[in-house]
Amino acid sequence: MSPEYQGKTLVVWRGMALAMVLTGATASAAGARSSDGSFMSSRRFMQRDGEVIYRTVCQGCHMAAAQDAVGAGGYPALVNNPKLATAGYPVLVVVNGSKGMPPFGALLDDEQVAAVVNYVRSHFGNSYPDSISPTDVRLARP
């Protein structure tokens, strides 16, 4: 991630100062404690594998089977989702967020974004033959 990009996504809300203090641990202090890369850093996702990223991050909203979830509002299903036809679209959504969905561009590097987008586009009833590269993700970043 480029410093410029970090700057662009700098979030200013009153809790920011607290979040900075609370996430103060360095990457080295986080250490390697988990086999799949989850719970390793308070600042960046350390998971590398697309499926692992889905299971340990995206699933929080998009559910284990990528089905929709409905309450007062809800999350769209990724199952058989035609919006995934063009890989560029999910890349943009993951990097920049969309409406209520937060941006993940500062938390995932290009390889991680590519890995998880490729995973979703080839699972959950989606079988798009093309895959996206980290370079494509880099070019998609604002």
Place this chain on the structure above:
Amino acid sequence: MAEQRKAPTSRRRLLAMIGTAAGSSAMYQAMTTLGLAAESTYKGPIRLEGDPKGASVLVLGAGVAGLVAALELHQAGYKVQVLEYNDRAGGRCWSLRGGDRFTELGGFEQTCGFDKDLYFNPGPWRIPYHHGGILNYCKRLGVSLEPFIQVNYNAYLHARDAFGGKPQRLRHILADFHGSVAELLAKAVSQDKLDQPVTAGDKELLLEALRQWGALDDNYAYKVGVLSSERRGYQRDPGGGLMDEAVPSEPLPFAEILRSRVWLRLVLGQIYEYQSTIFQPVGGMDMIARAFVREIGSLIRYNAKVTAIKQDDKHVTVTFVDARTGGAPMTATADWCLCTIPLSVLDQIDLNVGAPMMNAINAVPYGAAAKIGLQFKRRFWEEDEQIYGGITYTDLPIWQIGYPNTNYGGSGKGVLLGAYVFDSPYAYEFTALPPEDRLKKAVEYGAQIHPQYETDYENGIAVGWHRVPWVLGCFGRWTEEARKQHYKDLCEIDGRIALAGEHASNIPAWQEGAVLSSLDAISRLHQRVVAG
């Protein structure tokens, strides 16, 4: 760090490091106020003067913003109806108690297994003294408050890779950090090694200040003795009669404190929103919601899931269905609408407002947060460790352990806040786990600080805010750019529709933001009404 291990650390280098630390905390302070109102602008109870002439208002959402609006508009003579998705009022002003059930998006259902009178606030849990709006409603509605302990000198600061993983008492880190910094600075000052010249008179004053601040001895040394122990505590405390004499305690090596980075947390209690005095409602945060319900509960229709909000030049018509059973759509109509529905939900509702407000609604992502309450057989933190209220901070993925700020010395069970993370990968990772695994993780990490977890843990309840069906996140996470571009458009009344909530405030994620936003919105709405 490796770089510093190569050679003995020079005083100048250390000072530079301290400067970095001091600069950082100064930066944190600056950032809390950056571009934002620094404090509550509450000006006392609202006065909606003038006759609303029978005008009606539909309030959407019975969270803090909606409750405030309903109460005030009702008292000002409006016909008010409130539609609420949940079967209770309060929204994020919410407490979970034994027997309460919580079903999250995706279907996991948790039943809270806490003992009677024990609770956990999944949402807000503290009220700063300067949040005058919410405090005034507590006063007006008879909500009893008690102190929320933010800084407990006997709670821990913990870093996995420092001090052999052993948690350190805050008083030790605080006293030793101040003492060591004071000693270094005093040496630099007395040897005229400061980059900035200091007048002779100021030099004397500065040395005296450093001696007092850091608990230094007459030679400006911070070392084992009564002076330092009066800050950090003794190895053996003074006793009575013929008891053994007091034994002073040994300060920690300064280099180890520096490398631990736990000094980052020393600033927390100085942040404006965390300064004493902070309050919590006695018995749970939702006592505030319950107090509102006592006043205006009859105006609220529960289990109403809003599906459309349509306005024309005379009315606003809201379509809703029963949140539990679905069924045939129903409608409610009023002259005006105050909508407090979180933007993450509102952006999915059929709504006819102009492009500026619509763009604003779509511009705010919702932050991640996870909070976990854990019940233990006994209050071991009090019995074994003399920790009465307050918070332990750690670099483990649970970030904090909050001790109950109430019922000190109680002999029964107790509930800890076992994790509170937000705006971090950890918050997403906790949310992605099934609830039972969230609990397992929280217990596993917490046991690294309190081994008593292994024997005394009983049950818990875990809330990942992106799974909460009626908010889909914790709070509106404005970026500076988005705020510049859209905030005003979000707050301006669009025809007959006004928005309110923490998301329409400069105090996001705090109940005070919801109160002020609501008061501001209904004041402007009222002006329109009385102006005819």
